[in-house]
Every structure is written in structure tokens, then in C-alpha cells.
Amino acid sequence: MTTQTAQAKALEPLIYELSSSGRKAETLMPKLDVPESAPLPAHLLRDSLELPEVSELDVVRHFVRLSQLNYAIDKGFYPLGSCTMKYNPKIGEDTARLPGFANLHPLQAPETAQGALALMYTLQQWLCEISGMKGCSLQPAAGAQGELAGILMIRAYHQERGDTRRTKILVPDSAHGTNPATSAMAGYTVVTLPSDARGGVDLDALRAAADETVAGMMITVPSTLGVFDENIQEIIKIVHNRGGLMYMDGANMNALLGVVKPGELGFDVMHFNLHKTFSTPHGGGGPGSGPVTVNEKLLPYLPGPIVAIVEEATDSEGAPRYGFVMPEKSIGRLKAFHGNFGMLVRAYTYIALHGAEGLKAISHHAVLNANYVRVRLADAYKVPYNRMCGHEVVIEGRFPDAPDIRALDISKRLMDYGFHPPTNYFPLIVHEALLIEPTESESKETLDRFIEAMHAIAREAREAPELLRSAPHTTPVSRVDEVYAARNLTLCCRLPSAE
Amino acid sequence: MPYIPHTDADRAAMLAAIGITKLEELFDAIPAEHRFPPLNLPEALSEMEALWELQALASHNAVAPEYAIFLGAGAYNHYIPSVINHILMRGEFYTAYTPYQPEVSQGTLQATFEWQSMIAKLTGMDAANASHYDGATSFAEAVTVALTHHKQKRNKVILSPNIHPQYRAVARTYHQGNGTRFVGDKSGRATLDDLLDLLDENTAMFAVQYPNFFGQIEDFSNLAQKVHASGALLCIVTTPIALGLLKPPGALGADIVVGEGQSLGIPLSFGGPYLGFFAVREELVRKIAGRIVGDTIDSDGRRAYVMTLRPREQDIRREKATSNICTNQALMALAGCIYLALMGKHGLRRVAEVCYHKAHYAAERIAQLRGYHVNTRLPFFNEFVVTCPRPVAEINRYLLEKHQIIGGYDLSRDYPDRENQMLIAVTEMNTRAEIDALVQALEAAAQNS
Numbered sequence: 046m047t048t049q050t051a052q053a054k055a056l057e058p059l060i061y062e063l064s065s066s067g068r069k070a071e072t073l074m075p076k077l078d079v080p081e082s083a084p085l086p087a088h089l090l091r092d093s094l095e096l097p098e099v100s101e102l103d104v105v106r107h108f109v110r111l112s113q114l115n116y117a118i119d120k121g122f123y124p125l126g127s128c129t130m131k132y133n134p135k136i137g138e139d140t141a142r143l144p145g146f147a148n149l150h151p152l153q154a155p156e157t158a159q160g161a162l163a164l165m166y167t168l169q170q171w172l173c174e175i176s177g178m179k180g181c182s183l184q185p186a187a188g189a190q191g192e193l194a195g196i197l198m199i200r201a202y203h204q205e206r207g208d209t210r211r212t213k214i215l216v217p218d219s220a221h222g223t224n225p226a227t228s229a230m231a232g233y234t235v236v237t238l239p240s241d242a243r244g245g246v247d248l249d250a251l252r253a254a255a256d257e258t259v260a261g262m263m264i265t266v267p268s269t270l271g272v273f274d275e276n277i278q279e280i281i282k283i284v285h286n287r288g289g290l291m292y293m294d295g296a297n298m299n300a301l302l303g304v305v306k307p308g309e310l311g312f313d314v315m316h317f318n319l320h321k322t323f324s325t326p327h328g329g330g331g332p333g334s335g336p337v338t339v340n341e342k343l344l345p346y347l348p349g350p351i352v353a354i355v356e357e358a359t360d361s362e363g364a365p366r367y368g369f370v371m372p373e374k375s376i377g378r379l380k381a382f383h384g385n386f387g388m389l390v391r392a393y394t395y396i397a398l399h400g401a402e403g404l405k406a407i408s409h410h411a412v413l414n415a416n417y418v419r420v421r422l423a424d425a426y427k428v429p430y431n432r433m434c435g436h437e438v439v440i441e442g443r444f445p446d447a448p449d450i451r452a453l454d455i456s457k458r459l460m461d462y463g464f465h466p467p468t469n470y471f472p473l474i475v476h477e478a479l480l481i482e483p484t485e486s487e488s489k490e491t492l493d494r495f496i497e498a499m500h501a502i503a504r505e506a507r508e509a510p511e512l513l514r515s516a517p518h519t520t521p522v523s524r525v526d527e528v529y530a531a532r533n534l535t536l537c538c539r540l541p542s543a544e
Numbered sequence: 545m546p547y548i549p550h551t552d553a554d555r556a557a558m559l560a561a562i563g564i565t566k567l568e569e570l571f572d573a574i575p576a577e578h579r580f581p582p583l584n585l586p587e588a589l590s591e592m593e594a595l596w597e598l599q600a601l602a603s604h605n606a607v608a609p610e611y612a613i614f615l616g617a618g619a620y621n622h623y624i625p626s627v628i629n630h631i632l633m634r635g636e637f638y639t640a641y642t643p644y645q646p647e648v649s650q651g652t653l654q655a656t657f658e659w660q661s662m663i664a665k666l667t668g669m670d671a672a673n674a675s676h677y678d679g680a681t682s683f684a685e686a687v688t689v690a691l692t693h694h695k696q697k698r699n700k701v702i703l704s705p706n707i708h709p710q711y712r713a714v715a716r717t718y719h720q721g722n723g724t725r726f727v728g729d730k731s732g733r734a735t736l737d738d739l740l741d742l743l744d745e746n747t748a749m750f751a752v753q754y755p756n757f758f759g760q761i762e763d764f765s766n767l768a769q770k771v772h773a774s775g776a777l778l779c780i781v782t783t784p785i786a787l788g789l790l791k792p793p794g795a796l797g798a799d800i801v802v803g804e805g806q807s808l809g810i811p812l813s814f815g816g817p818y819l820g821f822f823a824v825r826e827e828l829v830r831k832i833a834g835r836i837v838g839d840t841i842d843s844d845g846r847r848a849y850v851m852t853l854r855p856r857e858q859d860i861r862r863e864k865a866t867s868n869i870c871t872n873q874a875l876m877a878l879a880g881c882i883y884l885a886l887m888g889k890h891g892l893r894r895v896a897e898v899c900y901h902k903a904h905y906a907a908e909r910i911a912q913l914r915g916y917h918v919n920t921r922l923p924f925f926n927e928f929v930v931t932c933p934r935p936v937a938e939i940n941r942y943l944l945e946k947h948q949i950i951g952g953y954d955l956s957r958d959y960p961d962r963e964n965q966m967l968i969a970v971t972e973m974n975t976r977a978e979i980d981a982l983v984q985a986l987e988a989a990a991q992n993s
């Protein structure tokens with residue numbers, strides 16, 4: 046810490062600052078019921094261990110107080126675009142914690158884990174059905190890892206065919222940052238495609254870029270601008286005709302459940318974000334889960350192991366036997382063990398609670414809510430792509446007659462009205478972007494209150510701009526200085542003894 | 545409809561505002577021939593039916609405490625203090641997103657800062673990030689840091705065969721497209737000296753595990769010096785409970801320390817969600833991936849926390865980012881943070897000691913059994929290798945069916961020449977009675993062939 050931050054008034058002290066030499070949580074100390082054996086040689090041992098010395102009550106109060114400094118879905122409306130901050134059903138927390146799941150070791154023999162394997166197998170099938178694909182791997186831990194799996198599969202597919210000229214991946218300029226970052230990680234050069242005036246991919250630019258050196262294209266549907274690209278089939282055709290494969294970033298699947306199957310549109314591979322569409326909670330930034338589904342072309346390359354039926358049921362009453370298999374030409378494993386299993390249990394629970402009609406209703410109402418917000422905000426804010434949108438809508442957070450006001454100011458002011466701000470400055474191609482994703486869980490009353498707040502802020506921007514520029518005023522801390530953090534880099538607390 | 549609050553009147557009013565009459569019209573931009581496909585899924589369940597279904601599935605798994613468990617190999621059955629779950633279940637933590645808006649996310653940010661601090665102290669390093677997906681992906685990302693550190697001019701990575709096989713596999717998956725050469729672990733028998741012979745001016749990173757995959761504490765006292773002499777970075781994969789006792793990897797000269805934090809209050813949960821930790825020396829901080837929280841002040845001069853060094857990340861740097869990672873394992877890092885706070889300086893050491901003594905008790909007793917041999921060539925922490933009189937799979941089947949014991953890991957799955965070798969893990973959760981039962985069952989297993 047700098048002297049300034051060390052001396053600054055803290056909302057809650059650091060756990061290290063609560064520490065008192067000799068204090069401990071006595072009941073948590075395990076007892077030894079076997080004879081002591083010879084200790085490790087002294088040169089292998091550490092001399093000191095700088096961890097806090099606090100009581101159990103200190104810990105409880107500390108973390109409860111910290112929790113109270115957070116905004117969360119359970120507190121209020123959280124229209125963070127591209128993140129699908131819908132209600133996370135509580136039952137998912139219970140099912141994931143059932144002892145039969147929580148205490149299951151990942152390396153146990155499959156005979157002792159048939160329940161978990163059955164759940165994974167069924168979820169693989171459901172995700173294939175929802176996406177119109179032929180195979181699924183639940184390995185990826187998040188969307189970005191699903192993307193890496195997908196691009197590595199595309200690479201393996203071309204390599205297998207001896208097609209080594211393909212060195213590029215096409216990515217629209219509206220894409221999420223993980224798309225270009227993934228392509229680069231997989232060893233590809235990224236070719237950025239411009240968007241057209243309607244927010245779709247510029248077809249001329251695509252035709253010019255799609256040649257025999259293109260391995261594939263990554264595209265988000267509906268796009269990160271919140272709109273369905275009407276040319277999607279044409280785009281897929283152009284890339285396929287040149288031998289490239291199509292990756293769909295499925296972060297926005299909340300708009301598509303029971304509406305369209307990406308596999309039927311011609312996509313070769315996609316990922317789901319279970320922590321968006323199927324409502325596994327975001328946990329303050331994770332964990333997530335990013336399963337990939339593929340069509341026949343990529344089936345042999347799936348990351349593994351995946352779950353398969355290794356022995357069919359012997360009679361109609363019996364259960365089949367499940368086991369892990371490594372797909373024939375798998376790109377390999379993406380993480381140790383089998384994916385973020387606890388999130389798979391939550392997603393399974395969520396889909397089971399919905400069924401086909403429920404899933405379809407999710408997308409219908411998510412899209413209804415977004416369009417309602419769009420039309421109701423259009424008279425106060427510029428809506429750059431003001432046509433029917435998907436599950437989210439992008440607006441510009443700037444006013445010609447209030448030039449000092451930026452999207453960030455609007456976001457911070459929204460906090461004073463009790464809302465979490467929309468996503469700021471993404472997509473990058475929209476000036477002062479505010480990407481609003483209401484989700485289906487929100488009622489018309491909530492949306493109306495949000496819309497009123499947005500109108501009030503638009504008025505304040507003209508009448509009392511300082512109110513916005515100095516916002517927020519009602520949050521635990523006021524505007525946080527990001528530049529100071531970067532200039533005076535402190536990434537862990539220095540102990541009093543070290544100062 | 546589940547969790548959808550709209551009344552008919554709401555829907556009608558909203559459709560009217562949009563200027564359409566039916567919900568279906570929202571989707572006119574979707575190609576008509578593919579619009580509204582049938583979804584073949586089971587009928588929706590009520591909450592109680594869903595719970596029953598999940599309970600039925602969960603009941604088909606054999607788990608502790610009905611079964612005594614001696615399986616580790618990268619995931620461990622440690623005690624989870626009750627406090628952790630109570631805090632994790634607070635909606636303020638688990639239903640928040642990544643703390644992009646610091647004014648309404650100080651809880652997550654400060655907890656992350658504390659986690660980074662504790663991991664830095666525990667590993668003896670200067671700085672740590674917020675988390676990676678798991679130990680294996682932390683390791684794969686360490687390779688990236690080494691490659692970047694050498695400006696992509698070195699592409700060789702030396703892997704000790706004693707690193708968790710799945711970690712090595714994941715590193716290979718991540719780097720299959722960028723020309724990285726992984727060497728050293730082909731035979732499974734390379735010694736530290738054999739590995740050091742592979743060092744050259746093309747080596748970006750030298751990686752070992754501490755304690756290694758077999759539970760042994762290898763002598764790394766002069767390792768860093770030799771690795772650094774060639775200009776390579778030293779990466780040490782480690783496990784946090786052991787560090788309650790052992791000299792921290794930072795003191796051994798590591799440049800990067802990674803590992804799996806599952807032992808810190810996170811359930812086994814069939815392999816995830818777990819917690820990859822990642823710590824480095826100060827010079828490497830700007831090259832690492834993932835989120836990092838730093839401290840700062842707000843506009844009123846109060847102390848505050850915020851994500852920092854952001855220009856390394858994919859949302860800003862896109863194809864030039866240090867990694868594609870976005871979502872991480874934040875809630876698991878919170879669990880790890882609470883665990884380390886609760887156990888603290890005394891408790892972590894105590895857990896480590898208890899694991900150590902129980903494992904040694906088990907090892908000594910098994911060593912006395914006819915037909916079994918325990919490898920004690922090197923000091924070990926809480927895992928050790930037993931050579932059995934029969935294939936491990938057979939012994940484990942017997943332990944499971946006759947004694948409700950989940951035996952150790954069958955090393956022949958990853959190391960074909962380690963036939964009949966079982967890796968046994970003992971934690972503070974294994975009572976003396978369980979250990980004694982294991983010993984007896986192993987004895988019986990040797991005879992029942």
C-alpha cells in the first residue's frame with residue numbers, strides 16, 4: 046500500500062488489519078488420533094507463515110460486511126449487456142450441494158459415479174438438441190475456453206486434411222474481445238471485418254477477405270450489437286464455399302432458445318455460456334461453464350473426455366452404463382478432470398425446470414423486454430440500430446447538447462437510482478456504448494422504473510450535468526480512481542512488520 | 545412460466561408499445577424455414593420434482609462419508625469449515641458479476657485483494673492474480689508467460705514427468721497451435737539431472753511440481769540457480785495445504801508458482817468448479833493473464849479497490865491480450881480466501897501437520913504388509929506410492945465392494961511402467977479407524993486373489 050491508501054479511511058479493514066498475534070479459531074483445529082511420526086527435515090520447512098490470526102466471528106463479520114458493499118441480482122435490476130444477469134434459482138444451489146455430487150471425487154471409478162455421468166450425458170444430449178448439433182463436450186470452464194476448444198478443433202480439422210495454408214480467422218469488429226484473443230492463442234492471424242450500417246457483417250468486405258487462407262469465422266448471434274444479422278445464411282455460405290468453418294459465439298443464446306438452432310443454420314461449432322443462458326450464478330466473476338457443441342465434421346475432434354454410453358441397458362427398466370471416452374482425434378483436455386461439474390448440475394436443474402416450452406418462453410420474454418426498453422428509450426437516447434433487437438439493445442450514452450457527459454457518467458448516476466449500470470464501452474464500434482440486457486426475469490414494473498430513471502438522467506445531463514459527472518453519490522465509495530491504482534501498483538497488502 | 549413475471553396485461557401493453565401484436569413477430573429477422581424448431585426435451589418439472597430427480601441421480605454415486613476415501617492425485621477430501629458455505633451463499637457475493645463497476649463491487653474487490661495477498665504470502669511470491677479455471681490451466685498460462693517473457697524467441701519447455709499428467713496434457717492442448725516444444729516427460733523416469741541436461745538457450749521454462757505428483761518432496765535447493773543460468777524461467781506447481789509446513793516456492797527461487805486451490809474449502813464436486821492460483825515475481829506482473837485487483841482511493845480520499853493493469857486483458861487488447869480468459873473462478877477464490885482467513889497462521893500449519901502424520905502412520909502400517917512396498921526414498925507430505933501385489937484396479941474393486949473404501953489412484957493409467965502402483969492420499973478427514981480398516985483390507989486383498 047502507499048502511505049496514502051494505508052492511512053485512508055477504510056469501509057472495512059483488511060483481514061490482515063484485524064489480525065492479533067496468537068488468536069485462532071480453536072474449533073477448526075483438527076485433532077491427531079495417530080502417533081506422531083518423525084518430522085520433516087528442518088531445511089524443508091518454512092520459517093514463517095504470514096496468514097491472519099483472527100477468530101471465527103471476526104471472519105464472519107468481515108465477510109458479511111464485505112458482502113454488503115456489493116450490488117447483485119438478488120438486490121436489484123442488473124441490465125449488464127452480454128452477461129445475461131437473470132434470476133439464479135435458489136434450488137440450483139441446493140442440487141449442486143447434494144452430498145452425492147459435492148463429495149464425489151473426480152478420479153473415482155465410473156461404476157461409483159453413474160449418477161454424475163448420467164447427468165452429464167443427458168446434459169450433453171440436451172445441449173445438442175437445443176443447438177441442433179451432433180456432439181458435445183462439457184469440458185470448457187467458461188465461454189472463452191469453449192472458444193479456444195472450437196478454434197483448436199477447426200485447426201485440427203484442416204490439419205488432418207493436409208490443408209495447412211489456412212492461417213486466418215475472420216472476426217467482425219463488433220465481436221467480444223475473447224474472440225480475437227482466442228484466435229491468436231490458437232496460432233491464427235485475426236482479420237477484422239467491418240460492420241455495415243445495419244449492424245451486420247459488411248458482405249463485400251467478407252467476400253474480399255474470405256479466401257483459401259481462411260480457417261474459419263467467429264460470429265456472435267444475435268450480434269453483440271443486439272441485432273440478428275439478416276444475412277447470416279449468406280455469411281455462412283460465403284465462408285463454407287471457401288472451405289472455412291463457422292464458429293458461433295453462443296454467449297447470446299438467451300435470444301435463441303426454441304427460436305432457431307445454430308446447427309440448422311449451418312454453424313459447425315458453438316459454445317454455450319451456462320452461466321448466462323442457463324442461469325448458473327456468476328459468482329462475482331466466475332465460475333462459469335462453456336460447453337461446446339459440434340456437427341459431424343468436428344465430432345472426432347471434441348475436447349475430452351466426454352461421457353458416452355459404454356453398455357446399453359439390458360432391459361427396458363435398467364439403466365445403461367456410462368463411462369468417459371476420448372474422442373478419436375480429440376484436441377486433448379482443456380482442464381484437469383471433467384469441467385465445472387457443479388455448474389453442470391445447476392444448468393441441468395434449470396433446463397429440467399423449464400422443458401421445451403419454458404425455454405422458448407425465456408427467449409420470447411427476454412427479447413420482448415429488450416425491445417420494450419428500446420422503444421421506450423428511443424426518444425431520450427440515440428439508438429444506433431433502431432430496429433427489432435434480440436435480447437439486448439445498445440444505445441449511445443452521449444447528448445449533442447451536453448457535450449461533457451459520457452456513457453460512464455450515465456452509468457455511475459444510474460447507481461444512485463438503485464440500478465446496476467449496463468455494459469459500458471462495448472461493443473467498441475458504438476460511440477459511448479451502453480449495452481442493456483434486461484433478461485426475461487424482470488417485470489414490466491422494474492423496466493418502467495429503469496426507463497424513468499434513464500429519462501430523468503437524460504434531463505439531468507442538460508440541467509445539472511455536475512450531478513452526473515460527480516456520481517455516484519449514494520454508493521459505499523464514490524468514484525474510484527483507476528489511474529491511481531495503475532500508477533501506484535499495490536496488488537497485495539504489506540504487513541505492518543514489513544513496512 | 546418459470547421465473548417469468550409477465551401477466552397477460554403486461555405482455556399486451558409491451559407488444560403494443562413495440563407496435564406488434566404477437567410475441568412471434570419479434571423474430572421476423574430469423575430465416576423463416578428455421579424459425580421455432582421443435583425442441584425434444586422432457587416436460588418441465590416442478591421444483592420438488594426436480595429436486596427428487598437430482599437426489600435420485602446423486603444417490604447413484606458412492607461418496608464420503610459412507611465410503612472412506614484415500615484418493616487424491618490433484619483433488620483432496622479436506623474438511624470445509626461451515627462458515628465458508630454460509631458466506632458463499634450470500635446472494636450479494638454469488639449473484640454479482642465481475643466487478644467492472646468498483647463503486648458497487650467493493651466486497652468482491654476487497655476479498656479478491658485479500659486472496660491475492662494470502663496467496664502471495666503462502667507461495668512466497670510478490671504478486672498473485674484473482675484466479676484461473678484450475679491448477680492445470682494456471683499451468684498452461686504459466687507457459688504463455690514464459691514464452692512472452694522471452695518475446696517468443698524461445699519455444700522449448702522442459703516438463704518434469706513428476707508433474708500431474710493432466711496438467712501436462714492441458715499445457716499441450718493450449719499450446720498446440722503456437723509451435724511450443726514440450727520435452728522431458730516422455731519416459732516418465734527422467735531425473736532432475738536428466739532434465740537439467742535439456743536446458744539450453746532455447747528453453748523458455750523449466751517446470752517441476754512440489755510436492756510432486758507422487759507426493760514426494762524433491763530436493764530443489766540448487767535448481768533455480770541452474771535454471772536461471774540458462775536464462776529460462778522456473779515454474780513450480782504446488783499445493784497450498786503442504787505450504788502450511790514447507791518452505792515456500794518463492795524461497796526456492798521460483799519465478800512463477802501455480803497450483804490447484806481446491807483444498808482450501810472447496811468441495812470435490814467431481815472435479816469442478818475448482819480454483820487455479822497464479823503467483824509471480826514482481827518483474828513478471830505485467831505479463832500475466834487474468835484479473836488483478838489493486839488498491840486505490842475514491843474521489844473523497846477513502847480507501848478503495850479496483851481491477852488494475854487492465855490493458856493486458858482481452859476486452860481491451862483483443863488479439864494482443866495475454867490470454868483470452870474473461871470469466872474466472874471468483875467465487876472459489878472467495879472460498880479460498882475465507883478458508884485461509886479462518887484457519888489462519890496456526891490452523892493451516894495444524895492441518896498440514898495432521899495430514900503429514902496420518903499419511904506417515906498409514907504408510908508405515910502398509911509397509912509392514914506382506915506383498916506391499918511403500919516408496920520412502922524421498923520425504924513425502926500426505927501422498928505416497930505403494931507397489932501392490934496385484935493390479936490396482938483389482939485391489940480397488942475389492943476395497944470398494946467388500947469394505948466401502950475408495951482406494952488410491954492407479955498410476956498405470958498415466959505411467960504404463962508403473963504397473964501395480966497405487967498413489968494413496970491421506971488427509972485430516974481420514975480417522976485412525978479408517979486407516980486401520982484400509983490396512984486390513986489391503987492385507988485381505990493381497991490374499992484374496
Ligand SMILES: Cc1ncc(COP(=O)(O)O)c(C=O)c1O
Pocket residue numbers: 127128187188189190221223224265269294296297318333334335869870871
Ligand atoms: C459475446 C461474448 N462472448 C464471449 C464471452 C466470454 O465468456 P466467458 O466470460 O465465459 O469466458 C462473453 C462474456 O463476457 C461474451 O459476452
